[in-house]
Amino acid sequence: MKFVIQAPIAFIRLTYQSVYLALSQIWANKTRSILTTIGIVIGVASVTAVIAALTGLKAKVLTQVETLGTNSIFIQPRTPKTGPLQHASWWTIRFKPEHFDNLLEHCPSVSQFGRMTWVGNYTVSHREKSVENVTVRGTEPAVHKIDSRPVTIGRPLSVIDEMQVRQVCLIDPKLRNDLRLDRDCIGQSILISHNTFYIIGVLEPRPENAFGGGNQEQSEIFIPYKTSLKMQRYPFIMAIAESESAEVSDDALAEISFFLRKTRNIKPGEPDTFEVMSLQNALETFNKIALMVTMVAGGIVGISLLVGGVGIMNIMLVSVSERTREIGLRKAVGAKKTAILTQFLIEAIVLCFFGGLVGVGFGHLLTKALSSIPKIQLDMAYIPLWAIGLSFAFAGTVGIFFGMFPAIKAAKLDPIEALRHE
Template structure:
């Protein structure tokens, strides 16, 4: 019977302690507000930071979706171990023939292009662009990058096979060189070679986060032409059939490349395959670091706030010594007194935490309307509210412990004599 009644008794006691604590806090309004300021500010700061990061993340996620989450970047890589760890860049670099037949052998791969970048001077009459970006591409590039030819035609297989001196330009290049809007059939010099313009490629989706994407003057040439002229490092971009099978595509490409690069079974990979999601993960890592730093700063403010709580609880214990004495005299166990003061500290801190969450929410609303801050999607996730609240309650337990023990340990006779 008493076993059955115990939880009920505890719940009533808990409720009564909380009400008592709220009464006590209400009676000392000014003091309570001042005491919890540290916790309010700390919690507000951390929830605002988390809200900002969450907003930033959903923005980035949106950008990635625009860029295509089914892309696989294939890049040469020097492994940390194995026989290639001291290999030269020349040994490790890709050659075009290593990718021959990739699409046929990898069923999850929808399309595939080799890619090589160089910077060179582009000249048209008396106008020139220094350090324009010269990219060698294959026909599938347009689909993978979602950048079609708006005027003119893409490269043909013939252009690729012959390594023809033809090029596509972006509107930026056209404008900088003061070419006609429809400039097909005109020619420009790249370095000292003359290239025929066959089309204009639409500009890249403008991304606020990836400023170097499709910015500035771009000139595209057939990959083979690029390979012959600049001989720069090449990478490959593959597109999986859908984002869902990108892991399959990755495995297939890996298997294929290990064969064509003639790796032995115990050799580590000499290339990397990066799914665009990896960049998201990278952002998550950065965000985690930022959260941790913010958390550490907030930890300090919670610590300071906690010391304030401890101080005010000690004052409270001292002020209410007679009350403690009386409660003990009428039969309060030391544990009951301990509990009462602990609850009071926790209630105080939790109220501070609630105020802090409200403050963080206000800050979040504010930053969402801040122009140009990329934080329009900022919001406080539920887990952050739970963590912030939990932590402030924990601060209450931790820093309330000492005053509560002090109260519980008071001698009833001494306490009743206290003036």
């Protein structure tokens, strides 16, 4: 019983004294300690920065997905990876409007569906002002319900606009400013390639780098789908759908694929000439890539920690042989093997922890620097707490692993020999 109480106390005392000794030793060899720990510093700094960047990227993607809704499904033509259509032009595999007719009836898991066209880039003008290169898209009303981009002024496109093939449009605030339109510009007319359109609403600017393409420099105009077909007989057509719920997202994908293969006359065994992708899928793909990047980065960081660890081992061996007489003395005055072992082991661990601490500091700076670079989507980068824990655990493990050999070497020294050592 006495032993049970005394053993942990003795251990704590030994640890505390060893930490104290280790700190004074490190302080006495400042330059050497700093140089030794650089490997660990770099390893830990890179591990924290990589994790921070990935965490930030993930958070960014998630917020973007949230604005779009995770149940959204994107449908666009795509050349297959195999088969005769491998090198087909977009014209051959393009969607025709009739491919989507009655889609909702054949796909029970799909709740909403809308076609979208890319008419082209046009010069838009209002009185003397004109803006070149404005993307004009035709959208069915359902598209705006799925891609929940709010209309700030006016109203969205309606079924009546669609049915009557009205010459109406939604614009974004950038275009409104560029054309010097009034803030409340509803009812005013603009010219899109010599056709007059009436503005019915102003959209919120598109979130940065959202799915479905979005160029901040370029302005967008949305017109009714049928109106767009009138402007351009064979536009590039894609579609957006929404599944009933996240659970049936995969069903919805399968139903749409099946339906489109039928309407596009793709024979069994032939590959798809289109792509049906849910955000759920995209998210999973992203997560896979993120995991892979994490693992590759982890491997690289592992190597740098290994190199750092070898550095620690090297310097500990130097320290042991430099302090042979000290070890002999300590043994002569009654230090047990375990005490010597603990002292050197803890010195290595303290060195590594010190490296870890500085490394986390550098990692923090690196993260700050990364998040301040514009246009690389890392503004949400931050170091999660578990990454700091992980870094320290890594550093500690490296310390134990690479400190063990020199510590055992020190503990095994014969005191008589050690005291005679020059």
